[in-house]
Amino acid sequence: MAVHESRAEPARGFVKSSAAPAAKELTLRIALKPTDIAGLEAALYQVSDPASDLYGQHLTPEEVAAFVKPTDDSLAAVSEWLAENNIAAKPVTPAGDMLEISIPVSQANELLSAEFSVFTHVDTGSTSIRTLQYSIPASLQAHIDFFHPTLSFTRPIGSVPKFVAVRPSSAAAVTTDAVPVSDAVPTSCNSVITPACLQALYNIPTTPATQTSNKLGVAGFILQWANSLDLKQFLTAFRTDISSSTTFTLQTLDGGVNTQTRSQAGIEANLDIQYTIGVATGVPVTFISVGENGSDGLDGFLDIITTLINESNRPSVLTTSYGFDESDLTRPVANNLCNAYMQLGALGTSLIFSSGDGGVSGSQSQTCTNFIPTLPSDCPFVTSIGSVGGITEVGSSFSSGGFSNYFAIPSYQSADVASYIAAIGTTNNGKYNKTGRGFPDVAVQGENFEIAWDAETGTVDGTSCSAPSFASIISLLNDQLVAAGKPVLGFLNPFLYSATGRAAFNDITSGTNPGCSTNGFSARAGWDPITGLGTPNFALLKTAVGL
Template sequence: MPSMRVHQRRDTPPSGFVKTGNAADDQPLTISLAIKSQDFATLEKKLYAVSTPGQDEYGQHLTKDEVEELVAPSDESASAVKEWLTSHGLSPETASPSGNMLRVSLSVKQANELLDADYATFQDTKSGRQTVRTLSYSVPASVQDHISFVHPTVQFPIYGSSSSQGVAKRQASNLVGRDVPASCADDFTPSCAQQFYGIPSTPIKDTSKHIGAIGVNDQYASEADLKLFMQKYRPDITSAPTLNLISVVGGVNNQSDPGVEGNFVTQWLAGTAPGAPIDYISVGDQDDLFDALVDMTNALLNQTNPPQVIDVSYALPEPFIDEPTASHICQSLAQLGARGITVVAGSGSRGVSGGQDEGQCHVFNPEFPATCPYVTTIGGTNGIPETAWNLSGGGFSIFFPIPSYQTADVAAYQKTIPSSYAGLYNTTGRGFPDISAMAQISDFYLSGELTTPQYTNGGTIISSGIIALLNDELASAGKAPLGFLNPLIYANKDAFTDVTSGDNPSCNTNGFSATTGWDAITGLGSPVYSKLRTAVGL
């Protein structure tokens, strides 16, 4: 018997879960094993080299093969893990294009023996849904240094994860003082966004470059509703919008059951960047966002020509994910960036609390994947002049350190944070968001009816559309797409309108406040398209 070492453990299940009994020995499981990449450090250096203006390699994005070669596990690591699995009579399958993730199907009894675990059934007290997890697992000492994590084990799902959970009457916007029609105060349409941010109204020319939108938790996007939206809000666009399906783990796009998030995101993407084909990335058979993100990134990395801009409007609190899983997902997002793909993530729509009950909120909860330093995170604004949206997420990562592109900005902002906040946030963590845009935007169509979104940050969608339009102009000029944006935007702060007022109160505090310069609720501010054109060399 090999010497076993505890790899991960937790003393109790997370709040909201109760153990209902041991899992049946013959219950089937599919487990994923993440193997450490042999040279992510070089991949990260390459990412910054191709993404930082002024560098010799700026815009020279890596190919699929070049990325995979850097992040593949070493032969030693891959062999050690595979030999361990086959010694238990298991047949591992490669689950990622670089080979840094394996997947095996087995029974609970086999999993308990393989991992020295004790799989049990746990029930979520709010939803009543059940899941199989273990509070501890071990791996042989000979493979521990080669493995990042095994899933599902100690990380529990969060059911009902979404950045929008329903529809309701809109919060008053107080849209005054800007050269936009008065009607924008009640209905911030794509036309309002064009005038407000200087976004061009002309459609995308290069239809070979797509925008991707992720869909999880049975969220679907209706083609019929998309056409209604374009007829109402973009009658100047005569061509029908294109909505494609990228199916991940059996994901579908059920046209008879459209969802709030799926419809809202796809309709506004089409309204902001008309002509760009939209790939709806539907992830099936998943019980939480983190599973979905792992499978989504693997699927996109496996594509030769993935969407050039990917909108991730979902976010969940970092404390609900373990660090190895978060790091693995974040490194996968870095791989996309190195290939010239821009990943845009919402900062969350639950303020600094991350959705905690006020009576139980003792620390601020940053939201993932917004905290990943390799994505561009979008906060929310409201009103004209813009102020910080009071539900916008923001803060500092628990897991990821401050990246070099924002070191000075984070240091300056933290000097303005009240001393009474000591212990509520991580002073050494990656600050987010990076920029912001209007959160509360126009109604959208749901099953043929105009509907008002609630708790949804429209700024993420507007920003994704702007990036797609800039990429289209760059392509026409014979230039490379933007890819990973952050080094560029922090070097061109004058391309954004600074938002200096507003906060996101929660946890019995005023939350973080907007101020001059970068802040942890609106970032560097909202985009000015004409100035961004100049910043990217157009």
């Protein structure tokens, strides 16, 4: 047996409580080495780079599977080992590169020369069964990427925004004809953001979309449920030009539901649904409620991608307002998750993630020493969205951003990252990885968003406001592209960082994102790790995509 993965101690915030009960059933996933992941990455860039002759010619599921499936030798070797130990495995991904087994703790300890224990998350009291080391036969190390969950500690995911109730008089004020700051943007948008503010700030059209095949997916986790009555109240107040009965389609997996008891509505879920339906006028929206059958936050992140890869009419855009500190996951697990996004991107889905709300400290307190990037936001195959506030836009202090410790700088942003690091000199030296993928990619308003929740109206802040808003903009662009007989945008970043793409963004040069007892990074001319390339202008984006 050879040690396959190990870590010296659990992730920050977790403590070992006891040995795991021997009879406790564990569901473990075995990631097999893909046949040609580098080939898939090359193919993704070919169909995503506007300078490529293959731009827009998204791959088929069969083409993607050919890149990521395990070799016959790998599958045979691992299957034989499991059979020798009387363990049945089933594939859980379309390409068969991920297997799942269920065995008691006692057998898992023996199979993997491990010591599975109960670990407690100090702040919440939630428990997880993990090990700090496991081994596999040396002959299988070339075939097996990792076992999960083993060394990755996924704290309760997401940071649900705080809801601040708005007095009725204030709520009414933003629906009136406030005196505009410019020809388009009402002064009220300096204090409260509504769909009308976003439409004015970013030139977003209000005319309904026409293409029913162009869907927008909204990911829901941690028992966050989107309430239809709250949506109706929101549309009645803030989108009087469309039917207040406009709603969403529900899709569930891993035991997910969408309870409609109004008092159980989720602030995050309501926000995401209200600012997709309320901004992406007429685009069909699907709320994808991921349950907790896997008892592990990461399983749901993988399962939603697997589910969508299997679909023939998958969403053209998927927005997610949840994530992890990068250091919570081991590098192999993080790579596997990122590679799953690569697969979905190659199929033509734009993946939008909020960058996080802890500045440079991720979800940690100011006691951190080194800056903490966030996942999946810093995966190079997704588009990370930061936050700004104010009509004269300034980077939000909470807007997470920085540089990955796991993922190298992708070619599409290499010049931007080099330029930024050169510009800040020795500031924050040693606290971040100068060779890592920089995030976020772009930014959108993320402060004082008015939503309806449990029959009240109030405001919330966070990059989880920004992500669904940007996803709505991309969905409206896709609608017009499909109507013109053109392919949807798919993986966005090579386009966004191109000379044509970046010209459609307003560069933000003010703001910092403090954390870890520092001022964090500073916004400046060009790309920066608070606001990315800046904030979008729909009219310019429309021209940039050839409409």
